[in-house]
Amino acid sequence: xxxxxHTPSAVQRQRAAYRRRQTIQSVLVAASSTAALGTLLVVAVxxxxxxxxxxxxxxxPAIARDALPxxxxxxxxxxxxLVCCAAGALLLGLLIAVLRTLRGPVFxxxxxxxxxxxxxxxxLPLIIVLYVLTLGVPGxxxxxxxxxxxxxxxxxxxxxxxxxxEVFRAGIESVHPSQLAAARSLGLTHRQTMRHVVLPxxxxxxxxxxxxxxxxxxxxxGLVSLAxxxxxxxxxxxxxxxxxxxxxxxxxxxxxxxxxxxxIAVTDWVTLRAARRQSGG
Amino acid sequence: xxxxxxxxxxxxxVLLAAVAGCAPxxxxxxxxxxxGSAAACTKDTLPTRTPGRLTIATDEPAxxxxxxxxxxxxxxxxxAAVAYAVAEQLGFARGDVTWTRVKFDSAxxxxxKEFDFDINQFSITEERKQAVDFSAxxxxxxxxxxxLKTSKIAGKTSLADLRNAKLGAQVGTxxxxxxTDVIKPTGQPQVYNSxxxxxxxxxxxxxxxxxxxxxxxxxITGAEIPEAVIVxxxxxxxxxxxxxxxxxxxxxxxxxxxxAVGALERAGTLKALEQRWxxxxxxxxxxT
Numbered sequence: 001x002x003x004x005x006h007t008p009s010a011v012q013r014q015r016a017a018y019r020r021r022q023t024i025q026s027v028l029v030a031a032s033s034t035a036a037l038g039t040l041l042v043v044a045v046x047x048x049x050x051x052x053x054x055x056x057x058x059x060x061p062a063i064a065r066d067a068l069p070x071x072x073x074x075x076x077x078x079x080x081x082l083v084c085c086a087a088g089a090l091l092l093g094l095l096i097a098v099l100r101t102l103r104g105p106v107f108x109x110x111x112x113x114x115x116x117x118x119x120x121x122x123x124l125p126l127i128i129v130l131y132v133l134t135l136g137v138p139g140x141x142x143x144x145x146x147x148x149x150x151x152x153x154x155x156x157x158x159x160x161x162x163x164x165x166e167v168f169r170a171g172i173e174s175v176h177p178s179q180l181a182a183a184r185s186l187g188l189t190h191r192q193t194m195r196h197v198v199l200p201x202x203x204x205x206x207x208x209x210x211x212x213x214x215x216x217x218x219x220x221x222g223l224v225s226l227a228x229x230x231x232x233x234x235x236x237x238x239x240x241x242x243x244x245x246x247x248x249x250x251x252x253x254x255x256x257x258x259x260x261x262x263x264i265a266v267t268d269w270v271t272l273r274a275a276r277r278q279s280g281g
Numbered sequence: 282x283x284x285x286x287x288x289x290x291x292x293x294x295v296l297l298a299a300v301a302g303c304a305p306x307x308x309x310x311x312x313x314x315x316x317g318s319a320a321a322c323t324k325d326t327l328p329t330r331t332p333g334r335l336t337i338a339t340d341e342p343a344x345x346x347x348x349x350x351x352x353x354x355x356x357x358x359x360x361a362a363v364a365y366a367v368a369e370q371l372g373f374a375r376g377d378v379t380w381t382r383v384k385f386d387s388a389x390x391x392x393x394k395e396f397d398f399d400i401n402q403f404s405i406t407e408e409r410k411q412a413v414d415f416s417a418x419x420x421x422x423x424x425x426x427x428x429l430k431t432s433k434i435a436g437k438t439s440l441a442d443l444r445n446a447k448l449g450a451q452v453g454t455x456x457x458x459x460x461t462d463v464i465k466p467t468g469q470p471q472v473y474n475s476x477x478x479x480x481x482x483x484x485x486x487x488x489x490x491x492x493x494x495x496x497x498x499x500x501i502t503g504a505e506i507p508e509a510v511i512v513x514x515x516x517x518x519x520x521x522x523x524x525x526x527x528x529x530x531x532x533x534x535x536x537x538x539x540x541a542v543g544a545l546e547r548a549g550t551l552k553a554l555e556q557r558w559x560x561x562x563x564x565x566x567x568x569t
Contacts, residue, residue, distance in 0.1 A: 050392070053391045053530070054391050056391070057390075057391040057412055135478060135482060135485065138482075138486070138487050139481070139484070139485045141485070148471075148487060226473070226474050226478065227471075227473075227478075227482070228449060228471030228472060228473060229469075229471070230469060230470075230472055234472055237453065238452060238453065238457060238472065240386075240453075241385070241453030241454070241457075242406070242408055242409075242458065243409065243411065243412065244389040244408070244409040244411070244412035245411065246390070246391075
């Protein structure tokens with residue numbers, strides 16, 4: 001049975017042609033409806049009586065150019081903080097989640113402490129944690145006090161560690177008990193079971209929500225600026241105060257979105273891959 | 282019958298109606314009064330937000346020595362007193378003045394303003410004039426460095442001595458610009474949301490020095506942080522720095538308010554208020 005010299009039947013050719021037509025038609029409809037909506041929005045916004053003034057104070061290219069260097073310098077701080085805090089928060093979250101899922105009555109205090117930590121730091125507003133750590137702790141005047149950046153990073157790690165711990169715990173608890181039973185019956189210890197059987201499946205399962213929290217963290221790292229360091233949004237705020245023009249904020253916003261795109265793309269790809277694997281495709 | 286579908290349709294209808302409500306509205310701003318003729322600057326003719334009343338804005342909280350105890354309507358503190366003097370000059374009695382609180386960012390936003398004028402230590406700069414109107418200046422301000430007595434810059438007299446210091450300022454102030462443009466330290470300055478945070482960092486020893494305007498410097502070193510001292514005044518570069526009342530860009534009141542401030546200046550009222558509410562500037566050496 002070879003497909004050499006195979007010509008599709010007339011019916012099949014009709015089917016293919018029909019599908020092509022349908023595709024072209026749907027693309028055209030999508031394009032025209034997008035164009036219509038876009039036109040409507042543009043007309044509505046630019047036709048408003050205050051548009052000229054809003055454009056002057058939010059979209060001024062000259063001011064954006066002037067503010068770009070300082071905003072970029074601030075953004076570099078955001079990126080460095082994001083990398084360190086994301087790594088720290090992921091590790092801390094994983095540790096807390098493992099502690100919370102320990103079995104046996106002897107570990108009750110550990111479980112209670114871990115649970116208390118997640119309750120506290122998920123409930124505490126980040127700004128308050130930052131204030132306590134960056135302006136309160138240095139007031140103790142201890143020897144070897146780390147810099148404000150380190151203290152601010154610690155506040156972020158503590159807060160986001162709480163969120164991530166819960167995500168990890170959900171992943172660990174979603175692994176079917178039969179997996180545990182099978183692993184233990186093969187003679188694996190609890191630690192080996194966690195390390196080789198449970199955690200790989202758990203982490204894979206919750207990768208999308210983990211990355212989602214990292215994207216959220218990306219926006220929140222800038223809050224350390226309340227203790228003095230200048231991040232991208234703070235740099236924009238300073239530029240705005242000098243000119244009373246909001247363009248630097250818009251500039252910082254665009255840069256943040258550009259920074260988030262790769263992360264979000266990775267999240268989408270991981271989600272898609274997990275879905276494919278689930279459906280056995 | 283409330284099916285989900287009718288609920289959704291009703292919500293969509295309400296949303297559409299709301300959007301339609303956002304249709305462009307005509308600016309109901311009256312034509313600017315012929316600012317300049319004193320006759321136009323009276324309570325009855327001034328196109329204030331609320332006819333017959335003057336709405337004055339400041340920040341929340343309002344700090345000493347500009348306002349006493351965060352109560353602008355007491356008329357105590359230099360800026361509160363200036364605000365009431367300007368109101369009186371325009372023909373508004375004390376009871377005709379309404380105070381409102383506006384954050385810095387909304388005071389400079391392009392939308393309709395919630396106030397007739399805002400008084401909150403706004404420094405007049407050419408760049409800012411692109412976005413808002415300022416009245417004539419009501420106060421000449423100098424930026425000043427303060428530090429703890431134990432700080433390495435306490436007792437220093439030259440700008441060169443401050444180059445390696447860790448300096449801080451409140452965000453959005455000309456104090457920050459004084460650091461970056463005049464002192465030019467080697468490290469990045471620290472910026473704070475409010476002077477409260479900045480003072481805390483100074484007390485913690487996280488900062489070598491803090492830059493604030495001179496009256497605030499006197500107030501902090503005199504009343505709030507006794508262990509802090511004034512290091513010196515930052516030299517003036519270019520035009521002297523002044524505070525002005527902030528008005529909406531193209532506000533019909535700008536001319537009249539400016540005139541009122543000018544009249545108070547000529548009558549010596551501003552000088553008298555300064556002497557009453559702001560500590561005298563003796564003993565603040567000039568940094569060289």
